[in-house]
Amino acid sequence: MKIAVDFHIHTSLSPCADEDMTPNNIINMSMLKGLDAIGITDHNSAQNCKACLDVAKSKGIIVIPGMELQTKEEVHLICLFKGIDEVLSLQQLVYDQLPEKENNPKVFGRQLVFNEKDEAIGENKRMLITSTGLSLNEVFYEVEKREGIIIPAHVDRSSYSLIGTLGFLPEQLEIKTLEISRRCNINTFLEKYKYLKKHKFIQSSDAHRLGDILERENFIEVEEKTIDGIFRALR
Ligand SMILES: [Zn+2]
Numbered sequence: 001m002k003i004a005v006d007f008h009i010h011t012s013l014s015p016c017a018d019e020d021m022t023p024n025n026i027i028n029m030s031m032l033k034g035l036d037a038i039g040i041t042d043h044n045s046a047q048n049c050k051a052c053l054d055v056a057k058s059k060g061i062i063v064i065p066g067m068e069l070q071t072k073e074e075v076h077l078i079c080l081f082k083g084i085d086e087v088l089s090l091q092q093l094v095y096d097q098l099p100e101k102e103n104n105p106k107v108f109g110r111q112l113v114f115n116e117k118d119e120a121i122g123e124n125k126r127m128l129i130t131s132t133g134l135s136l137n138e139v140f141y142e143v144e145k146r147e148g149i150i151i152p153a154h155v156d157r158s159s160y161s162l163i164g165t166l167g168f169l170p171e172q173l174e175i176k177t178l179e180i181s182r183r184c185n186i187n188t189f190l191e192k193y194k195y196l197k198k199h200k201f202i203q204s205s206d207a208h209r210l211g212d213i214l215e216r217e218n219f220i221e222v223e224e225k226t227i228d229g230i231f232r233a234l235r
């Protein structure tokens with residue numbers, strides 16, 4: 001069956017995201033838009049994943065805990081996991097590898113942590129939008145170890161993307177699915193990058209505002225509408 005997905009959504013833990021990107025607002029908007037599954041992917045952190053999973057429990061939408069990790073090569077990778085423990089274990093590793101710099105909320109915005117009632121229960125003071133000390137190879141190894149999936153983010157963009165930054169797709173990396181931006185035309189993109197034709201592609205919103213979350217416009221084919229089914233489809 002085909003399900004409508006958006007695997008790249010930021011909460012207000014990402015400094016660049018609106019402060020109304022709270023767990024309930026995101027889940028409710030995603031359901032209103034008719035999505036079957038979403039991914040929660042803040043910059044270098046997963047601190048709002050648990051609240052989003054808790055909100056989704058009583059609703060008919062699948063929430064995949066994840067993170068948009070920035071490698072030391074300045075490449076953004078969407079890392080998705082089947083459970084909260086796996087993503088939080090990666091988060092620990094990422095926090096150990098983040099530079100000891102503070103976020104400047106006046107310039108970048110606050111980094112808010114919420115509970116499942118949308119109450120702000122904390123603010124992450126570290127600078128989250130920066131490169132970690134983890135290399136591409138290390139991130140692939142660590143995510144694989146936690147049975148997660150990596151989808152290189154917005155590969156059509158010139159910066160912070162695997163292809164834009166490196167100029168090629170490293171052969172040693174196990175990559176099946178690539179993400180292109182919502183407004184990118186896949187046919188035009190593949191004209192330019194013919195060697196990528198064997199890959200699967202998904203489009204995501206990279207939403208930082210509620211209105212940006214995808215409508216029913218990007219579909220994947222799954223055997224069953226579960227996290228396991230989704231992971232099998234992306235592999
Ligand atoms: Zn990004």
Ligand SMILES: [Zn+2]
Pocket residue numbers: 008010068206
């Ligand atoms: Zn993003």
